[in-house]
Amino acid sequence: MTELADFGVFDVLLALALLGSAWRALAAPDLFKATVLFIVFGLLMALAWARLAAPDIVLAEAAIGAGLTGALLLDAVGHLRARRRAREEDGR
Amino acid sequence: MPTPEAFDPLPWLILLPLAWATAAFALGPGRGARLAIAGLAAQLALALILAGQVLAGGARAHAVGGWGAPLGIDLMVDGLAALMLLMTAVVALPIAIYARGYFRARPKGGEWFWPLAGFLVAALDALFLAADLFNLYVTLELLGLAAVGLTAAAGDRAAVAAGLRYLLATLLGSGAYLLGVALLYGAHGSVSLTVLAPAVAADPAPAAALALALVVAGMALKTALFPFHFWLPPAHGGAASPVSALLSALVIKASFYLLLRLWLDLFAPLVSVSAAQLLGLLGAGAILWGSALALVQTRLKMLVAYSTVAQIGYLFLLFPLATGVSATAAEAAVQGGVMQALSHALAKAAMFAAAGGMIVAVGRDDIARLGGIAGRVPLTLFTFGLAGVTLMGLPPSGGFSAKWLLLMAALESGQWWWVVVMVVGGLLAAAYVFKVLRQAFPPAEPGDLVHRVPRAMEWSGFALAVGGILLGLFGAGPLALLAV
Amino acid sequence: MSLGLFYALLGGGLFALGLAGLILRPHLLAKIIGFNVMGSGAFLVLVGLGSRDGVADPVPQAMVLTGIVVAVAATALALALARRLLELSGDMVLPGERLRPGEDDDADA
Amino acid sequence: MPPEPVSLMIPDAWLPPLVVLSSFLPGIAIFFLNEARVRLRVTLNLAGALAKLALIGVMLWGVMHEHEYVFRHAVLPGVELVLKADALALLFVSLSAVLWLFTTLYAIGYLENAPNRSRFFGFFSVCVTATVGVAMAGNLFTFFLFYELLTLSTYPLVVHRGTPQAMRAGHLYLGYTLAGGALLLVGTIWLYGLAGQVDFVPGGSLAALPAETAGQLRLVFALLIAGVGVKAALVPLHGWLPQAMVAPAPVSALLHAVAVVKAGAFGIVRVVYEVYGIEFAQSLDLLTPLAVVAAITIIWGSLRALSQDDLKKRLAYSTVSQVSYIALGVALFGPVGTIGGVVHLVHQGIMKITLFFCAGNFAETLGLHKVSELDGVGRRMPWSAAAFTIGAFGMIGAPPTAGFISKWYLGLGALEAHMPWVLAVLAVSTLLNAAYFLPILHRLWFRPAPASWPHEHIPARAGWETSRLLLLPPVATAAATLAVGVFAASSLSPLDWAKLIAAREYLRWVP
């Protein structure tokens, strides 16, 4: 049975970073920025899982939580931008 | 307990729809109708066998993987679960027959109907059989995604928006539920209902109370209880008619079932009269507000969808009528609430089926244009009327039995205010049902074409409506099963 | 306070934060991000509380793995629908909601 | 050993449901019938009506020979569907079955070549099914069930023509009756909560309840009477009835004579006699208020009838007035009043159906709808006019018609109950009846006929003033109006049956 590491300053900093990146990802009006911040949030989550002695979740979070979800979100932002560009060109 | 040799239909109720859904997916777009109908017929037989076994041998569990709770996951069937499984099979089979005719008449949105419907039915069965909070979460998500897929399948702007709204609502609901489960796991170290129930009773920690609040909120959102009903009318009113029927008849019952089960069982030591009254108050709001909005709709299917909002309200009157009252009143209230769930399933499926038939007949979804229906598709109109009888709570119908039991519980426990709500709700239901029926009697306007409606559509809806009536005449059987 | 409990508390905060974002932000992408943050919060509570006595518990870890996959499935479906909505209506907003000024704009545009 | 009835093959318990099904099954079959299948539809209709009469005949015979016809089916825990053919039920069942036969014949003639006949006759049959169910209901639950079925099945008949006026009338009808049904439901469930399931039994069964429930029982009584009072058209719950006269004439006959208002009045009889019990109702001081309401209705209906020029509307207000004689008889505490009220259930039906048939004949044959247009019709349509005259005299209460018998017993009953003011009500009502019927008779017989009938639909042919199916039913019911009056003393008369009922209700009563 895996024992958890001790509680330390690193955890507090990580928590603050998680809350901060989540806040920024949710508050940013620019959706590209929001998406990038969300990916950062995902990677920080992976660190948190590591602290919680959950290496399987670390892999899953990095590959799926941050990776795949992030890619999907970026793709959607790409759509939004392409759409706007198309609209601007039509308007011209 | 059946002998080991006896056939156990329990796991098959989940495996079978999963199997035909997967096969229908592999078969490809628009294929799989016959497979689905055969599968659902078998499922009805399985549900009947299981109900018979439960009636004879009592509740029982099935340890998946052979491990048993709390390490493994248990499936559990008791009278209530068996009833819900029966309800699912009884409603889904005619709707499948209906859908086959419907998607032949208008193929739009039917490409992936069969695999999606299969997963939906599997999710329902899995949910009704689950005895593990986290497993329930997975089934909830399975159900939610299947329902959203079906909603959005019409593919137009309104359908996609409705699907998205539905998806966000359902995800929010299951998110709240999951947090509640996390708290319970944290507090008591298990997600098995059988293990948790005594633990919660022994030490009702604040975490459990908060979990109760989260689960109630999440399920209220998923059941579209007023004022969380915003997502339901566009989703149920905008989808293809067979989809509307499945969603309104069955899907919202799943989250209600979950809430009822946890309220009566796991959270019984925690629930308070004031929480129950609050749920009842929201139910009353649903009845009045939903009915009022149904009355002002100009589109037929939106009217039926708002009727669902209203009918959900009756389900939630169960909670104040069953909490903190005498045992007889509580029993009547639970019986009434379950009866309402069953009869609404039959009646609302029939009503959406009939509405779909009428729309096919006149070619548009507009109440004002229903003139001439009475002469041209009388069976479909009759179906609508019979379903309306159940929704109005008029005898002899399942809706009437439900209302009778709920009124009985209200008078027995001296809560006359719910009596007023139910009576007014019944009259409002009559108002919106007859709003449709009276449009159908005047002759068609010149130039209005009335198309033929496939017979499979007319008769399958009619069978459901008759089911709603028969439930009223033979309600003693289901209630005997419920008592197990 | 144990490490598990600390992260569980953090999870609670993240859940509330994501919930607020999901409800308040009108843009669908922001709502989807909110849902994911909310889910991560719930997962942290599950694993954190499960290991609050200092022993890692594989059961909630497995549950969270399941949860992550479910969440990505839901996210993918939501995004596909949102993109479809964009295609049909020109916006990634549900009918009845309005973007705030500046939203869905490139900050540098 | 009592002799075996004819129904050797059928268990006694199955006869009541069979009577119900005898019109329900043909009704459903007709509903799905193609419009053009006239012959099959008529066959189904008549087969149902005759089968019902035959079954009722068996039961009448059986009840005289002390057979019990009770059917029970548990619908919910503690709630049973009970169909029971007792003396009171058979009185009403026989009335509605016989009149249904006449009305069906009349309707076949009336609706010849009209559209949507399958729908009409389908609901028509369901409507009679509901009436029979109301009559044979063995407890309040069953009564309520068929009472609401009656509401639902009559609505399509009221709006049958689909005109805006008909839709409005239907709306009003539904509003009143569904609201009434809701009151009845609450009252019923309340009573079930207090006393459990109480079957209808002679003498009632609530007297055994503890004294402190008296207040609740009074409230329940008010709910129940208000619930059935809507259909019985008690003032001020009568508003729907005059509006509903836009329906086709056979439907009016159904509403006024066979089914709807009768179901309401019958409900009052059941609630007072067989739920509460007449003595218990008296001990709760419930009878006098009921009598007052009935008296007001009698006078108010007659007054309103006076000023109506539309013939069917005048008849409708007349119904408001006449049906309350039944309620009045019930409210008179004593067996003689009971006899008057119960027998009027039958008498009013026969007389009023005659009047509506005739009004329908005037409208269908000559296109006449208003009282002021009826000048000289007696010469063009002597048979219909004669039938109308008999019916009108019956309503006024002139001997030897059925109406005389009713009023005679009601008057005696008032004296017996020491309520002399009721006599005054009866007298005033009779004067008003005369005031609104005699002018019609005057026009029919003593005013000159116009030179031509501009709206004549059905020409006189081969000595028949109108089509045969329209003429025979009113003539037959007019003859019955005279017969039940003239032969009131016979052992087969409704009066004799009413005496039997009164004797059972007052079994334990010592004056």
Added chain:
Amino acid sequence: MSGSPGAGRSRIVTWAVVGLCLGLAGALAWAMLDLPAPSTRLPGQVAAQLERSGVEHPVTAVLLNFRGYDTLLEIAVLLLALLGMLAAGVAPRASAPLGASSMLAALARALAPLMVLVAGYLLWAGAFRPGGAFQAGAVLAAAGVLLRLAGFLPAWTRPGAALRMALAAGFALFLAIAALGLTEGALLRYPEPSAGALILAIESGLTFSLGLILAGLFLAGPELPRREDGGGTP
């Protein structure tokens, strides 16, 4: 949120939601700080039964044996998400979205086999250390996306029969093994000596199908709005 309220939403609603969320956070903290000692602890039970599970890594044991039923339904959820996307009527992508970029093709040729190898390792490793079907599937999915972008794989939007079979195969295999368990007396009950082999079979099937499904989630979305002058295909 950034203090400015939404344009279409009143300030009161915004602050009510913020208040609600703060209240929720507070209530959660309060509840978590006042937890009873759990009456059940599962880590011990997992460890005790690990031997019988057929794998050595506890999380994999939970995922595919003790709570394998959850995982079965979870795969259905994934398949369902893809189905939902297909049902919502996504427009088919052009056959080679990025055109015949030889660079990309070369990259894909070089990387894809490597990624398959990594996936295979993750799958195999899952039996006794972190890793397993999901992580392996994710890597495969990335390979799939790459191959698709390079034009080596057919479109997902209207998957052909072969692709549909491949997408469903992993789940179908899992389902079949679950049903096979009924001969042992319970759903998903593995005969003990072959538990490890069966789990490996399930995981292999899953890795393959999951890779396709996850790639599908990415690739089945609607087409970018295309323009005539863009570098894309017509």
